[in-house]
Amino acid sequence: MKILLICGSATRTSRTRGLIQAVERELRKRSDVELMSFDVGKDVLPLYDGSEAQAEDEAVKRLRSCAEQADGFYICSPEYHAGMSGALKKTFDFLSGSHFRGKPVAISAASGGSKGGVNALNNMRTVLRGVYALVLPDQIIVDPDHFNEQRELVNEEMQKRIQGIVDELCQYARSLAAGRQQQLQA
Numbered sequence: 001m002k003i004l005l006i007c008g009s010a011t012r013t014s015r016t017r018g019l020i021q022a023v024e025r026e027l028r029k030r031s032d033v034e035l036m037s038f039d040v041g042k043d044v045l046p047l048y049d050g051s052e053a054q055a056e057d058e059a060v061k062r063l064r065s066c067a068e069q070a071d072g073f074y075i076c077s078p079e080y081h082a083g084m085s086g087a088l089k090k091t092f093d094f095l096s097g098s099h100f101r102g103k104p105v106a107i108s109a110a111s112g113g114s115k116g117g118v119n120a121l122n123n124m125r126t127v128l129r130g131v132y133a134l135v136l137p138d139q140i141i142v143d144p145d146h147f148n149e150q151r152e153l154v155n156e157e158m159q160k161r162i163q164g165i166v167d168e169l170c171q172y173a174r175s176l177a178a179g180r181q182q183q184l185q186a
C-alpha cells in the first residue's frame with residue numbers, strides 16, 4: 001500500500017515539515033506501507049498555465065506519478081492568512097479527480113497559535129472535495145509550542161493524535177485499495 005506525504009510549506013525551518021516528519025515516523029512503523037513524498041519547498045512546481053509543455057516539467061511529472069500510484073494521502077499545510085499556503089493550492093491545480101477519487105486523505109495544519117489553523121483545514125476540505133477525495137473527518141492542528149527549537153514535533157499528545165489518524169488512514173487506504181484490485185480482476 002502506497003501513501004503519499006505532501007508538505008505544503010516552502011519555508012526552510014518549517015513546522016509543517018516537522019509535522020510531516022512526525023507523520024512519517026508513525027507510518028514507518030507499518031510494514032505494509034510504502035512511502036512517497038512531495039515537498040513544495042523542494043519539488044518546485046511552475047504556476048499552472050494550461051500549456052501541454054507543463055506535462056513534461058520534472059516536478060509536475062513526479063507529482064502526478066506519485067499521486068497516481070498513491071492509495072492514500074497525508075497532506076499538511078501551514079495556515080497563511082486564514083487559508084492553505086499558495087504553494088499547496090498550486091500543487092492541487094496540477095491534480096484532478098483521477099488522482100484522488102476513491103482514496104482517503106488525512107489533513108493537518110501548522111498554525112501560528114491563538115486558535116488558528118482551522119481555516120486552512122476547511123479550505124483544504126473545500127478544494128479536496130473539488131477533486132473527489134475522501135477526506136477523513138479527524139484532523140490535527142499543531143501550534144508553535146508543540147515543537148522544540150529544531151522544529152521537531154515533541155508534544156506527546158500530538159504524537160498520539162497522529163498515531164490515531166495514521167491508523168485510520170491506513171485502514172481506509174488498505175480496504176479501498178483491495179476494492180480497486182477486486183474491480184480490476186472482475
Ligand SMILES: Cc1cc2nc3c(=O)[nH]c(=O)nc-3n(C[C@H](O)[C@H](O)[C@H](O)COP(=O)(O)O)c2cc1C
Binds near residue numbers: 013110117
Ligand atoms: C504570511 C503569513 C500568514 C499567516 N497567517 C496565519 C493565519 O492566518 N493563522 C495562523 O494561525 N497563523 C498564521 N501564520 C503563522 C503560520 O501559520 C505559522 O508560522 C506556521 O508555523 C507556518 O508554517 P511553517 O512553519 O511550515 O513555515 C501566518 C504566517 C505567515 C508567514
